[in-house]
Amino acid sequence: MLRKLITVLAVASLYGLSQAEEPEWVTNFDDALAKAQKENKRLLVDFYSPT
């Protein structure tokens, strides 16, 4: 029982870590606007330079 619990916690922890790797990025501004309106969220737009 204890081993099963540890396994479940380990899997949950790994899942949590994988979830924490990166935010889900939208790379088209209009799509991001539509998503924000649909999900009733605000926007965080990262303007970057590839160089």
Added chain:
Amino acid sequence: MGKETYPDPRVVVLSKEVVFAKINGKEDTVLAKKYGIAGFPTAIVASANGEEIDRIVGFSPPEHFSGTVKDYLDGKNTLAFWEERAQKNPEDLSLAYLVGDKYLWRSGFEKAEVQLQKVVSQDPENKTGKADTSAHYLGLIAYKQKNYTEAVTRFSDANRLYPKSGLAPDNDIYVAVSYEKAGEKEKSIEHYQKYLDTYPEGEDRDYAQEHIEKLKGVPQVEQQQ
């Protein structure tokens, strides 16, 4: 920023409240211009219809980044937040500085200039501790607008008014760079040399030396890999 800040759990968790969008500012120049992006990286926090709430310019470590975004989402420390307080307290120069600073980084140069000029003109002794930075920013405003002759005047004024400021080396190097951008080669060399003489250990010494050699036409030696 991408490698350290965005993967941090304290930042990822903001996904509950915001949609993350990543835009190549060099490619989507229309959008970058619309938001007055003056450097990279710049993170804009905006409403669902794209209206800017506020921004974070330059690298920001995860804890600072997540805290600042949360503040912006709560309506704290934003341009609107400080502007409202500055209007109610027009004599408060620290508030004027905060508003000027906000406008500067969103390329609202005219409004920035009004606030920063107010700080400089009313605080000649730098009692707020913000007047020297305000004077430096006035130079930066001219520089960012490519008015290099005016930039020379303003950066020089900043050092004349606040000679003990920690920004004095920055003002001096900007004088040299502004002369160079204005095409005044001899004055540029003179001021790069002045920088080297005044701040032999200054952080821009290599830059100053390289530009003196470049302006004098000394062939550049490529560094070996």
